[in-house]
Amino acid sequence: MPTAALRGIEIYYERDGSGPSLLVLNGSGSSIDTSTALLAPFRARFDVLVLDQRGLGRTSVPDAIPSMADYAADALALADHVGWGTFRVVGLSFGGMVAQELTVTAPERVERLGLVSTSPGGPDHASYPLHELAALPAQERLERGRLLLDRRFTDDWLAIHDTDRVIAEMLVERAARRSTPAQQRGEALQMEARGHHDVVDRLHLITGPVLVACGRYDGIAPVANGAAIAARVPGAELQIYEGGHVIFLFQDPTALPAVLDFLAS
Numbered sequence: 001m002p003t004a005a006l007r008g009i010e011i012y013y014e015r016d017g018s019g020p021s022l023l024v025l026n027g028s029g030s031s032i033d034t035s036t037a038l039l040a041p042f043r044a045r046f047d048v049l050v051l052d053q054r055g056l057g058r059t060s061v062p063d064a065i066p067s068m069a070d071y072a073a074d075a076l077a078l079a080d081h082v083g084w085g086t087f088r089v090v091g092l093s094f095g096g097m098v099a100q101e102l103t104v105t106a107p108e109r110v111e112r113l114g115l116v117s118t119s120p121g122g123p124d125h126a127s128y129p130l131h132e133l134a135a136l137p138a139q140e141r142l143e144r145g146r147l148l149l150d151r152r153f154t155d156d157w158l159a160i161h162d163t164d165r166v167i168a169e170m171l172v173e174r175a176a177r178r179s180t181p182a183q184q185r186g187e188a189l190q191m192e193a194r195g196h197h198d199v200v201d202r203l204h205l206i207t208g209p210v211l212v213a214c215g216r217y218d219g220i221a222p223v224a225n226g227a228a229i230a231a232r233v234p235g236a237e238l239q240i241y242e243g244g245h246v247i248f249l250f251q252d253p254t255a256l257p258a259v260l261d262f263l264a265s
Helices: 033-043 068-081 094-105 130-135 138-149 155-160 162-176 181-195 200-205 223-232 255-264
Strands: 003-006 009-016 021-025 047-051 087-092 110-116 210-215 237-241
Touching: 003 068, 009 068, 021 033, 021 068, 021 094, 033 047, 033 255, 047 068, 068 094, 068 181, 087 094, 087 255, 094 110, 094 181, 094 200, 110 255, 130 138, 130 181, 138 162, 155 162, 200 223, 210 223, 210 255, 223 237, 237 255
Parallel strands: 021 047, 021 087, 087 110, 110 210, 210 237
Antiparallel strands: 003 009, 009 047
């Protein structure tokens, strides 16, 4: 298992595939192990570097509360560790927040940037506060989480849309998995950093090509948040796809090919 002792923690990572160098940054509560299906199409076209972010998966849980800058610095340190001077980046949800922080910090390192279902933060453009779901009763939490994932995901909708029903069932299965105390602490630390994310006034520092990809029915990172990113990044391209939070990559048949082609250009 490849691990690297970087910045005071043991970072678990994987590198697989061939093609242009691509750093993949996963979403809230996600690890490499839970993202296999999502990673596969990227690994088919790129030399993919992906890490379990601090406190998640098989990466150690830090003692101190991390900032978004810490997550970005971890990713940059890992790129240095594998010898990448410049590279492409795709960030998914929380990973898109990390990707923004990384790119405004070191724009010269990022050749192309794909931002999927994410937000620039601050008081006006923050993603939905997911930590609030934890206080809800189990059934209400499930139903609310389902509608945040895709605002169309009512019982009536899922009854006649097979693909969406499978996606919703996978959400239920994932929510039912029990986290260890260490994993719960790592997830809580990530939520804390997520709540303080704000790159709004620094987005103009990004210099390379940027694609901001949004799901039309995303209740976590709504289209308005993606539009706020695109409006502040010089030359950024905004694309809206038919689907929900990140899952539009599989709901809209045009989405994943477009993201892959952009990153490969």
